Amino acid sequence: MKLQILVDGAPVEVDADLLNDVVEVEPGVYSILYGGRSYEARVTRSPDGLNVDTGGRRVSAEVVDPRERNRGAKRALGGGRQNITSPMPGKVIRLLVSEGDAVEAGQGLVVVEAMKMQNEMKAARPGKVAEIRVRDGDTVGAGDTLVVLT
Amino acid sequence: MFGKVLVANRGEIAVRIIRALRELGIRSVAVYSDADRNALHVRLADEAAHIGPASSSESYLRIDRILEAATRHRAEAIHPGYGFLSENADFAAAVEATGIVFVGPSASSIRRLGSKTAARILAKQMNVPVVPGNEEPATHLDHARALAQELGYPVLLKAAAGGGGKGMRRVDREADLEGAIRDATSEAERAFRSGEVYIEKVIERPRHIEMQIVADNYGNFVHLGERECSLQRRHQKVVEECPSPLVAMNPELRDAMGEAALRIARAAQYRNLGTAEFLVDQDKNFYFLEVNTRLQVEHPVTELVTGLDLVHLQLKIAWGEAIPFAQEDVTWRGAAIECRVCAEDPERDFFPSPGKILQLSEPAGPGIRLDSGIYPGWTIPLEYDPLLAKLVAWAPDRHGAIERISRALDEYAISGVATNLGFFREIMQERRFRQGDLDTGFIADFFRHWRIPECVPDLGVIAALAAASFSKNHQPETKNGQSETSRWLSQGRSEQLR
Numbered sequence: 001m002k003l004q005i006l007v008d009g010a011p012v013e014v015d016a017d018l019l020n021d022v023v024e025v026e027p028g029v030y031s032i033l034y035g036g037r038s039y040e041a042r043v044t045r046s047p048d049g050l051n052v053d054t055g056g057r058r059v060s061a062e063v064v065d066p067r068e069r070n071r072g073a074k075r076a077l078g079g080g081r082q083n084i085t086s087p088m089p090g091k092v093i094r095l096l097v098s099e100g101d102a103v104e105a106g107q108g109l110v111v112v113e114a115m116k117m118q119n120e121m122k123a124a125r126p127g128k129v130a131e132i133r134v135r136d137g138d139t140v141g142a143g144d145t146l147v148v149l150t
Numbered sequence: 151m152f153g154k155v156l157v158a159n160r161g162e163i164a165v166r167i168i169r170a171l172r173e174l175g176i177r178s179v180a181v182y183s184d185a186d187r188n189a190l191h192v193r194l195a196d197e198a199a200h201i202g203p204a205s206s207s208e209s210y211l212r213i214d215r216i217l218e219a220a221t222r223h224r225a226e227a228i229h230p231g232y233g234f235l236s237e238n239a240d241f242a243a244a245v246e247a248t249g250i251v252f253v254g255p256s257a258s259s260i261r262r263l264g265s266k267t268a269a270r271i272l273a274k275q276m277n278v279p280v281v282p283g284n285e286e287p288a289t290h291l292d293h294a295r296a297l298a299q300e301l302g303y304p305v306l307l308k309a310a311a312g313g314g315g316k317g318m319r320r321v322d323r324e325a326d327l328e329g330a331i332r333d334a335t336s337e338a339e340r341a342f343r344s345g346e347v348y349i350e351k352v353i354e355r356p357r358h359i360e361m362q363i364v365a366d367n368y369g370n371f372v373h374l375g376e377r378e379c380s381l382q383r384r385h386q387k388v389v390e391e392c393p394s395p396l397v398a399m400n401p402e403l404r405d406a407m408g409e410a411a412l413r414i415a416r417a418a419q420y421r422n423l424g425t426a427e428f429l430v431d432q433d434k435n436f437y438f439l440e441v442n443t444r445l446q447v448e449h450p451v452t453e454l455v456t457g458l459d460l461v462h463l464q465l466k467i468a469w470g471e472a473i474p475f476a477q478e479d480v481t482w483r484g485a486a487i488e489c490r491v492c493a494e495d496p497e498r499d500f501f502p503s504p505g506k507i508l509q510l511s512e513p514a515g516p517g518i519r520l521d522s523g524i525y526p527g528w529t530i531p532l533e534y535d536p537l538l539a540k541l542v543a544w545a546p547d548r549h550g551a552i553e554r555i556s557r558a559l560d561e562y563a564i565s566g567v568a569t570n571l572g573f574f575r576e577i578m579q580e581r582r583f584r585q586g587d588l589d590t591g592f593i594a595d596f597f598r599h600w601r602i603p604e605c606v607p608d609l610g611v612i613a614a615l616a617a618a619s620f621s622k623n624h625q626p627e628t629k630n631g632q633s634e635t636s637r638w639l640s641q642g643r644s645e646q647l648r
Binding site for chain 2: 016026029035042057087
């Protein structure tokens with residue numbers, strides 16, 4: 001059986017048998033033997049799915065339900081909802097887009113200020129601004145959705 | 151020796167000091183705000199006192215509450231750590247007035263060295279070179295213009311009471327001078343409640359090298375060599391090392407800068423630990439900047455190379471012991487490098503990233519020292535500095551120290567919050583860093599050509615396998631609110647029943 005996982009939005013197919021060489025050694029920490037090599041990966045939940053840290057890199061991951069394969073493939077092409085969330089509590093100081101705008105990957109959407117630092121929240125993939133959930137001057141919490149892209 | 155000492159700080163440095171107290175058989179008193187009840191320093195201390203709400207201005211900066219805690223717990227001395235009240239002369243004076251020993255210099259030494267302009271004047275009197283400029287407040291625009299003209303642009307405006315780059319402005323041409331003075335003054339006013347700024351010549355691409363000094367109550371003054379702290383981001387040190395690669399090639403610099411630092415310390419009737427900071431230009435001329443009248447964040451690199459324990463030394467001097475060695479006894483062996491591990495996200499311009507530490511694997515093994523203030527399950531408070539830990543490696547030479555700290559960085563894993571660990575892994579592989587070709591513009595240069603690193607081979611498959619296993623083992627939401635831990639507990643119980 002093949003499993004499909006979206007890694008940073010791109011579909012990766014792996015053979016389910018490979019899971020036999022994956023051991024959870026600590027909660028959320030996986031020792032993986034693959035191709036004779038030993039890897040370690042750490043998985044934590046994020047508001048949008050899972051984060052995986054391995055080899056000094058962090059990627060997002062989402063396991064695609066086999067019944068929703070088509071949806072998964074579509075999302076990988078840039079479709080699907082994308083929630084832009086605030087990484088920490090702060091204040092919205094500038095909105096850079098309006099509802100209905102088409103945005104490119106990496107385009108700035110909202111500027112949030114916290115601990116006297118300004119942080120521009122960017123689109124991870126191209127899409128369209130479906131919804132803006134905050135206004136200038138709003139106080140936001142960690143993980144709050146600021147903008148929804150489709 | 152003291153029977154009990156209060157540590158007026160938090161985080162990794164409070165842990166570091168509590169460890170030293172334990173080693174010397176002294177009871178420790180931690181202080182904590184509302185945000186730090188669960189902090190590691192409170193867990194490790196023998197006693198702990200609550201000193202107020204989360205905001206540091208209502209807790210760790212409250213002289214009255216700290217003194218009250220020290221009195222209530224009958225502490226005989228207070229160690230201020232770094233930051234917070236450590237360089238506050240009023241605090242040192244208030245501690246001494248209560249009959250408690252301040253582990254640091256006298257209030258009057260702190261005052262004499264606390265203002266950058268006063269320290270500059272003292273350095274000049276002692277024939278220690280300072281960056282060209284003068285100490286006059288740049289309030290009269292005509293005077294400021296004339297001075298800048300004489301020094302030659304670019305010039306640097308600096309806050310007399312300053313630190314951490316606040317109230318600092320580089321001015322490249324005369325047309326910008328007036329506006330820059332206005333901006334720097336108002337920024338300094340806000341940050342330090344003193345808007346006084348002065349003008350210095352800009353030293354292009356300097357190295358930042360500092361000298362560790364130590365003095366006792368009996369007129370003994372010794373320097374413990376240098377630390378190179380040229381890797382800075384927004385005037386904050388990021389990586390420090392001993393010896394400085396430049397000094398290693400030019401050992402006469404260590405003697406000259408050490409002697410200069412001690413001349414200033416003697417003139418200020420200094421005692422306990424202190425650090426004189428210098429800029430060194432491309433032609434190896436050094437210029438005195440300022441004295442930090444406290445233990446430095448980066449003190450471990452000096453400890454690993456000299457074999458001394460600086461916190462033990464501080465406590466012994468405060469107790470009234472003489473420095474137990476002479477200048478000629480101090481030796482420097484091997485090389486040490488330190489990385490300041492912070493909860494901040496390099497991919498988001500080092501934005502602070504507080505949150506809960508979900509998993510933690512700490513490096514160990516030969517030559518590794520980790521001064522850390524965190525543990526798995528602990529939530530990093532929003533209110534304080536994002537420094538989590540200092541990873542330090544020692545090896546017989548600099549190349550070995552780089553390889554060793556790289557190995558330790560690979561072992562180190564913190565999940566739940568973003569950290570700068572990956573950034574350090576890249577810095578340690580940089581050709582310029584490995585050659586020891588450092589200056590304070592290094593990090594800015596590094597980021598000018600920085601890209602999110604290429605994926606490691608097999609990253610996609612490995613991440614996919616980990617995510618698939620996680621989804622199989624961990625239900626998305628536990629329906630009855632059972633936590634992961636209680637799930638294993640029940641698993642464990644059911645296994646025992648078999």
